[in-house]
Amino acid sequence: MAKLPGNAGVSVLGDKSLEFYRDPVGFCRQRVEKHRSRVFQCRLLNRPTAFICSVQGMRELLSEKSSLFLKDPTDLMTNMYGDTVVTANGEEACLLRLSLTSLFAGSCLESSSDYITSVCERCLKDLSLSGQPACVYSSFKRLGTELVLGLFLNVQADEQPELYQEIVQLCTQHWHGLISAPVNVKVPLWSSGFSTALDARDKLMDIIKDKLENDTQGFVGRLGSLPLPDSNSASQHLLLFISALIPKALASLLTSFTLALSGNEQEKTRRRAMEDPDYLHRVLLEVQRLWPPFIGGRRIADQDATLAGLHVPKGYGAIYISHSVHRDPEVFQQPDSFLPERWSGRNAGQEHFLCSFGSGPRSCIGIKLTNFFLKEACMYLLKHYNWSLDPPSQDLEYKWLPVSRPANPPTISFTRLEQTRSDTSDNG
Numbered sequence: 001m002a003k004l005p006g007n008a009g010v011s012v013l014g015d016k017s018l019e020f021y022r023d024p025v026g027f028c029r030q031r032v033e034k035h036r037s038r039v040f041q042c043r044l045l046n047r048p049t050a051f052i053c054s055v056q057g058m059r060e061l062l063s064e065k066s067s068l069f070l071k072d073p074t075d076l077m078t079n080m081y082g083d084t085v086v087t088a089n090g091e092e093a094c095l096l097r098l099s100l101t102s103l104f105a106g107s108c109l110e111s112s113s114d115y116i117t118s119v120c121e122r123c124l125k126d127l128s129l130s131g132q133p134a135c136v137y138s139s140f141k142r143l144g145t146e147l148v149l150g151l152f153l154n155v156q157a158d159e160q161p162e163l164y165q166e167i168v169q170l171c172t173q174h175w176h177g178l179i180s181a182p183v184n185v186k187v188p189l190w191s192s193g194f195s196t197a198l199d200a201r202d203k204l205m206d207i208i209k210d211k212l213e214n215d216t217q218g219f220v221g222r223l224g225s226l227p228l229p230d231s232n233s234a235s236q237h238l239l240l241f242i243s244a245l246i247p248k249a250l251a252s253l254l255t256s257f258t259l260a261l262s263g264n265e266q267e268k269t270r271r272r273a274m275e276d277p278d279y280l281h282r283v284l285l286e287v288q289r290l291w292p293p294f295i296g297g298r299r300i301a302d303q304d305a306t307l308a309g310l311h312v313p314k315g316y317g318a319i320y321i322s323h324s325v326h327r328d329p330e331v332f333q334q335p336d337s338f339l340p341e342r343w344s345g346r347n348a349g350q351e352h353f354l355c356s357f358g359s360g361p362r363s364c365i366g367i368k369l370t371n372f373f374l375k376e377a378c379m380y381l382l383k384h385y386n387w388s389l390d391p392p393s394q395d396l397e398y399k400w401l402p403v404s405r406p407a408n409p410p411t412i413s414f415t416r417l418e419q420t421r422s423d424t425s426d427n428g
């Protein structure tokens with residue numbers, strides 16, 4: 001059996017985590033070229049790790065051989081959110097998914113649709129009002145935050161502004177702990193980001209528990225009555241669902257969508273996407289292919305295995321890199337070009353070769369909700385605005401961690417479309 005190309009290095013000194021976190025895309029590109037293989041090894045988080053940059057490797061890791069690769073229960077996610085489905089394994093994970101998935105499908109999803117439509121309108125209707133270019137990532141993050149707090153916690157910005165603001169602030173502090181070193185140090189007049197984050201988590205948990213006890217409506221009410229393994233499970237999951245992670249991922253995709261379709265030269269594409277929902281679907285697939293919000297996900301080999309024909313010893317980490325998987329030239333011709341048409345041509349029916357939302361039995365449980373929301377938000381923009389970069393020349397170089405977006409926040413000018421165009425399509 002062939003060995004993984006590359007070198008896992010010696011403990012601690014051979015660790016490449018810092019280099020990876022500084023520039024994950026460059027890190028993988030260099031090694032794929034050097035080893036002439038889209039699957040290779042390096043030491044990450046001080047563990048020999050297989051890096052998966054091919055569609056075939058990703059499919060094996062997340063679907064066909066998913067039972068051989070486990071979630072890491074010591075992941076930072078557990079530190080920040082407590083025990084949730086994200087880091088659970090085996091039967092526990094299956095049961096949790098079974099319960100939670102019901103909240104994001106069928107009648108539950110349908111009952112969210114009016115709120116989603118109204119929050120898109122409320123947050124997007126004034127994009128052109130100031131006459132100044134909008135910092136789109138921040139605007140979309142506000143939209144994503146209003147969405148999750150209203151939908152999952154019944155707290156709406158316009159109805160309970162003080163509570164809303166308090167939660168937003170706590171979520172931000174909590175988030176900064178996720179991305180700071182996990183050192184719980186607290187001395188008078190100074191506390192590390194991580195310890196501030198843990199304080200924020202405790203305050204958020206108090207608010208969440210109060211909601212779960214007293215609110216029988218909507219998502220909170222349904223979550224409170226689900227059969228879950230222990231009394232903290234509902235609150236820990238709610239903490240995860242309202243965390244800054246999801247609004248940031250939504251803002252990442254909406255930002256990439258507006259950038260891909262900005263300017264006069266994309267006028268036709270915008271019009272076609274507005275008139276044809278199937279085409280909008282293909283545009284959104286292409287947006288998530290080129291600019292997946294999260295860099296990927298990590299597993300640990302529970303036994304000796306192979307990925308793409310290469311030996312992965314028991315105890316090795318395995319990380320799929322969505323940016324690189326989505327540019328695998330074996331599957332995606334002209335991998336760096338934005339070509340929505342590929343999804344009705346050569347790549348038709350190959351949505352499962354994407355991994356922006358994971359794949360297989362541990363894929364994202366919020367994907368239907370996310371897709372519904374994205375379509376509503378994008379359709380609102382398409383029906384009501386023309387938009388272009390302002391100033392026209394900006395540095396749009398992406399950073400990929402913690403969530404993908406241009407490193408310098410892009411600014412866009414929105415111009416309201418003629419009333420007639422939106423009227424026609426509203427009626428049509």
Ligand code: HEM
Nearest residue numbers: 085086241249250293297356357358362363364365366370
């Ligand atoms: C743009 C929005 C989103 C993106 C890009 C996204 C992405 C992902 C990805 C990549 C995974 C798989 C991680 C892995 O393989 O280790 C995942 C899992 C998950 N997502 Fe999402 N997600 C989004 C929205 C949501 C929403 C709205 C929810 C629910 C409120 C949600 C809940 C979850 C949960 C609970 C899991 C863990 C599933 C498991 O481990 O079995 N996500 N998501």
